Amino acid sequence: MRLSGPETGRLLEALAGPLPAPRRASLRRLRQGGEVLDRALVLWFPAPASYTGEDAAELHLHGGPAVVAAVAEALAGLGARPAEPGEFTRRAFQHGRLDLTEAEGIADLIAAETEAQRRQALRQAEGGLSARLSAWATALTRLLARQEAFIEFEEEDLPADLDARVAAEAAALRGEMAALLAEGGRGERLREGVAVAILGAPNAGKSSLLNALAGREAAIVSARAGTTRDVVEVRLVLAGVPVTLADTAGLRETADEIEAEGVRRALARAEAAELRLLVFPADAPPDAATLALRGPGALVVGSKADLGPPVVEGALAVSTRTGEGMAALRAALEAEVAARAGLAAEAGLTRPRHRAALGEAVQWLARLEEAPLPELRAEALRGALAALGRLTGRVGVEAVLDVVFGEFCIGK
Incomplete structure (x- = not known):
């Protein structure tokens, strides 16, 4: 049974006595009043070094329905409430412990039916797709900084071909993104x-x-x-x-x-x-x-x-x-x-929203190649960055959070 939130330490002390050493299993008697509910292994994870990024604990109980019900009732009496589907992973996302693609990988791992699905989901949950997207975002940020420098300090002693080099590197990035899109939805299938x-x-x-x-x-x-x-x-x-x-x-x-x-x-x-x-x-x-x-x-x-x-x-x-x-x-x-x-050699796109966001980034970079002014090229770079940000959950994803985390089971 997992607990998370700022009151976790208080609840754990009330149920199991003094807090154990962080991340070490401790055998405790769980009590409500003077009644022993169970002998359980208790683990304490103080923030931020926990799955959710906030104070968290785990109670490893004997699995009988009466034991689980009694401990859940005791926790509710102390002020806890049942988690919503996906709430633990959603809190991890909100505290920066993982990005949205990694959270989706965890959901896929829970739902995996086959060995290939398990491997793909685990790769995404461990940040395989996130790493590719982060590398592109870093490169785009660097290009945007150069483009802004070209606009703001045009009269300074900058390389004469700075604007052209930004365009050439942006085109190379667009090619990499388009290649991932061209995989034909293997990850989704x-x-x-x-x-x-x-x-x-x-x-x-x-x-x-x-x-x-x-x-x-x-x-x-x-x-x-x-x-x-x-x-x-x-x-x-x-x-x-x-x-x-x-x-x-x-x-x-x-x-x-x-x-x-x-x-x-x-x-x-x-x-x-x-x-x-x-x-x-x-x-x-x-x-x-x-x-x-x-x-x-x-x-x-x-x-x-x-x-x-x-x-x-x-x-x-x-x-x-x-x-x-x-x-x-x-x-x-x-x-x-x-x-x-089949399982691709590298982490790929696994959802329609991934393809939509990356496709938008590619479109913005295509506009950059046609833009007649440096200011318009900078705007194209900002648009591509925003599209990648929506993919990883860094910007503008409030509308999709309920949909993403609604796929989870209770308790994850």
């Missing part, structure tokens, strides 16, 4: 997962393929065409990335109102998916509706390989009946998913 849609004509073997990849009977399989009329989703992990695999209705013209809605939803899912599995069965000619979906982001699968060779050139032959080609299909899927959402 790893955090949120990759959407994969299975598409094809009725009876192409889509539902059987979903079940085989999921390793369970997630979708109903029938020889009757049009069995799947809505989107059936399965969550699985491929290459350390969470994947939402969606079985969809068979693509065909139909007068059935319900089936037609299923086809519409299938096409909508195809539009939204990062990756499409186009399924062509060996016992039927390739249908035009599925062929029309070929292109970037599509993996062509020749199903029912036990009945014959694939009917589409270049298709990966699989049979859910015999297992032929399933290992190769899974390997191909893992490669595609990793290419879209």
Whole structure:
């Protein structure tokens, strides 16, 4: 049980006696009045050397519900209140113990489902992204100082090419930021997962393929065409990335109102998916509706390989009946998913707000290259600095704080 705030020392003394040495575990009896509530390990973290940056303490209790409830009631009676979701990390942010990207990394670490997500979240929580942004902010601040010097002391003995050098270095910084933006949202996809849609004509073997990849009977399989009329989703992990695999209705013209809605939803899912599995069965000619979906982001699968060779050139032959080609299909899927959402070599952007703020900084630096006056170039540098400041939480983030820390669990 964690406590934080200016009254923490008073509450800890009332419950456990004299304060223990900072950051050393001490075995204490916790008392309310004359009653012993528990024998617990007590740790004391005086400000500012604590997670939140203010006086804090931890009580390592026996985990029975009655013990926890009794200690919580005693603390409430002494003046404490339950924490809001994310309040401890929010206080750490407000006291300068971490910036907003590091706080978001902690939230991602709590929510991580896979090993790759854990590694990405830990890298961000430990300041990987913050370090890149801080280096850019430092460079921009230095350039702004030079630009201001060029404006204010134009008649002094300054280097003749100072203004041009500022522009050249700003262009180099813009290139570095644009390169991070150009990664295509890998960090976001790893955090949120990759959407994969299975598409094809009725009876192409889509539902059987979903079940085989999921390793369970997630979708109903029938020889009757049009069995799947809505989107059936399965969550699985491929290459350390969470994947939402969606079985969809068979693509065909139909007068059935319900089936037609299923086809519409299938096409909508195809539009939204990062990756499409186009399924062509060996016992039927390739249908035009599925062929029309070929292109970037599509993996062509020749199903029912036990009945014959694939009917589409270049298709990966699989049979859910015999297992032929399933290992190769899974390997191909893992490669595609990793290419879209694998763990990058350096800390990257993991949220849409990251991309929006960094994109704004890039736009400001692009304006600098076109600005005809030194004053306008200085304003562009200030705009880029402000955008980076919003990303890390240094300036103008009041509107997003509730959203960011609302993602946390109680007690973190």
